[in-house]
Amino acid sequence: MLTNMHVYDYTTPTVAFEKLCDSLSVSRTFVSWLSLAVSVTLCYSIYALLSLFRVSGIPRVGKRFEPSAIQGWKFFRNASSVLHDGYSRHPSSAWRFLRADTEMIVLPSKYVNELRSLPHSIASPTLAHAYNLSGSSTNMNIILKSNLHFRALQEKLTPNLNKLTGPMIDELNYAIRMELPECKDQWVAMKPYHSILRLVARVSARIFLGQPLCRNEEWLEISTEFTENTFVTLVVLRLFPRFLHATLSWILPSAWRSTNYIRRAQRLLTPGIKKLQSGIITTPSHGDTGSTLLEWMIEIANDNERNAKDLAHLEVVLSLASIHTSQMNAVHVLYDLAYYSEYFEVLRGEIREVMREDGQWSEWTKNSFYKLKKLDSFMRESQRHNPPTLLSYHRIMQQDFVLQDGTVLPRGSHITMPVNEIQNDSTVTSNPQRFDPLRYYNMRKEPNQGHLHQFATTEESILNFGHGKHACPGRFFAALEIKSILVRLIMDYDWKLPDDQARPKNVMAHEFVFPNPEGILYMRARNET
Numbered sequence: 270m271l272t273n274m275h276v277y278d279y280t281t282p283t284v285a286f287e288k289l290c291d292s293l294s295v296s297r298t299f300v301s302w303l304s305l306a307v308s309v310t311l312c313y314s315i316y317a318l319l320s321l322f323r324v325s326g327i328p329r330v331g332k333r334f335e336p337s338a339i340q341g342w343k344f345f346r347n348a349s350s351v352l353h354d355g356y357s358r359h360p361s362s363a364w365r366f367l368r369a370d371t372e373m374i375v376l377p378s379k380y381v382n383e384l385r386s387l388p389h390s391i392a393s394p395t396l397a398h399a400y401n402l403s404g405s406s407t408n409m410n411i412i413l414k415s416n417l418h419f420r421a422l423q424e425k426l427t428p429n430l431n432k433l434t435g436p437m438i439d440e441l442n443y444a445i446r447m448e449l450p451e452c453k454d455q456w457v458a459m460k461p462y463h464s465i466l467r468l469v470a471r472v473s474a475r476i477f478l479g480q481p482l483c484r485n486e487e488w489l490e491i492s493t494e495f496t497e498n499t500f501v502t503l504v505v506l507r508l509f510p511r512f513l514h515a516t517l518s519w520i521l522p523s524a525w526r527s528t529n530y531i532r533r534a535q536r537l538l539t540p541g542i543k544k545l546q547s548g549i550i551t552t553p554s555h556g557d558t559g560s561t562l563l564e565w566m567i568e569i570a571n572d573n574e575r576n577a578k579d580l581a582h583l584e585v586v587l588s589l590a591s592i593h594t595s596q597m598n599a600v601h602v603l604y605d606l607a608y609y610s611e612y613f614e615v616l617r618g619e620i621r622e623v624m625r626e627d628g629q630w631s632e633w634t635k636n637s638f639y640k641l642k643k644l645d646s647f648m649r650e651s652q653r654h655n656p657p658t659l660l661s662y663h664r665i666m667q668q669d670f671v672l673q674d675g676t677v678l679p680r681g682s683h684i685t686m687p688v689n690e691i692q693n694d695s696t697v698t699s700n701p702q703r704f705d706p707l708r709y710y711n712m713r714k715e716p717n718q719g720h721l722h723q724f725a726t727t728e729e730s731i732l733n734f735g736h737g738k739h740a741c742p743g744r745f746f747a748a749l750e751i752k753s754i755l756v757r758l759i760m761d762y763d764w765k766l767p768d769d770q771a772r773p774k775n776v777m778a779h780e781f782v783f784p785n786p787e788g789i790l791y792m793r794a795r796n797e798t
């Protein structure tokens with residue numbers, strides 16, 4: 270016979286749940302947390318199991334039954350050894366490794382030419398960038414909605430670089446006065462990471478938004494801090510399986526801050542965008558000839574791309590793509606120059622030659638900067654030793670695709686290339702351990718090589734900017750901006766490392782490589798210019 274205690278009303282799950290808790294004499298909160306933990310563990314186990322079987326036929330590096338969370342942690346701590354291990358075993362074929370949030374298929378560069386012109390419908394770089402940046406949790410999924418920013422850079426900004434050189438130089442003059450310390454006749458300690466970030470942010474803002482917004486302190490904060498917070502968020506999220514990202518981003522302060530920066534950018538930029546769209550503002554905002562990137566975006570936008578808030582959002586995305594990437598290269602070059610200090614005079618000699626031909630730096634054109642082949646070579650060599658990321662050429666396969674040697678890239682898989690391993694392979698770069706600042710300058714002196722091996726040129730095995738039709742559309746602007754900043758820093762100041770100190774060590778997180786933000790250099794004003 271059943272006692273009353275066992276006669277439950279199961280008509281609703283809530284009632285059944287409450288009765289069960291009463292009968293077990295445990296608190297409802299405890300049971301809720303327990304069920305959540307069991308569900309998460311179950312989902313995670315299924316996810317980990319599925320990832321074991323996902324891409325058969327392509328060998329995987331890493332311990333076979335080690336959970337993806339542990340492999341992801343190892344990748345976070347020491348991505349270079351994971352990639353070095355995989356590349357040493359499989360230098361000319363595909364292999365894969367597990368991150369906590371996905372599995373990556375790593376390809377050698379021999380496949381670049383097969384992949385470089387595939388359309389988005391087969392291999393999508395945009396989906397891969399959005400995924401890699403945890404787009405749905407970091408406000409970066411806007412790039413899936415429109416590629417207006419990409420087109421504006423390719424069709425408008427790059428062909429007009431010559432006209433933009435004047436405004437860039439003008440803004441840099443102002444930025445240097447605002448951001449660098451007074452150091453006449455004395456050595457002053459400073460952190461280049463922070464000062465150069467502000468120089469790049471100011472010069473970029475002049476080109477992206479024009480005057481007076483480029484000097485607006487709120488915009489300068491948004492354009493630098495959005496990126497820093499987004500990277501903190503994605504570095505953390507990458508340690509967890511994908512299905513937890515949305516929940517985790519609710520509790521990460523860096524994710525709230527990024528979202529707030531997007532809202533602030535929309536509040537700040539939308540009124541001006543609407544005026545430009547309705548033709549109320551017609552004069553170019555540089556205060557010079559030419560347009561700003563924002564004006565070009567408005568000019569070429571199609572009917573689905575005219576939403577003012579989306580345009581403001583894309584301006585922030587452009588800041589993420591451009592400011593820290595350029596700043597990092599400039600800081601690496603300065604750290605390398607301070608270490609190999611004999612090259613200061615080599616580069617100054619080259620700059621003096623261009624001044625003899627083209628006049629004072631303030632009158633230079635894009636072509637004047639092109640003549641700085643030794644500086645260009647130094648920048649490229651510094652980038653080879655300190656690439657912004659160890660992995661590049663990300664694509665998500667939208668269809669199964671069979672490479673010519675029969676390797677199958679399944680639909681949904683995430684492919685990438687180990688740029689750092691490839692460019693430091695001795696079959697690609699002779700004596701790769703050696704830091705040889707004039708390596709590419711000397712290569713360009715060979716017959717028919719003059720236009721090759723430049724900082725902004727991409728090659729099958731030099732993939733820091735990608736390669737082919739999806740390669741970085743901002744790389745020519747980046748080269749010009751970085752050179753204009755470096756010319757000033759090299760000519761107007763002496764630089765040195767603190768006594769007995771080596772070059773500041775890079776900071777690594779997952780595949781990302783950052784110049785040390787705490788690195789200190791001493792600077793002193795020179796009289797020459």
Ligand code: HEM
Nearest residue numbers: 394412590591594595598662733734735739740741743747
């Ligand atoms: C040293 C500086 C820079 C580096 C190393 C760099 C590197 C890259 C790389 C590797 C890609 C991906 C290419 C691919 O898919 O294969 C990329 C894409 C892109 N870059 Fe750059 N970049 C730099 C500067 C800039 C600048 C200054 C701008 C803007 C003015 C810019 C705008 C973009 C955009 C819009 C994309 C495409 C993102 C998308 O698909 O939505 N980059 N960049």
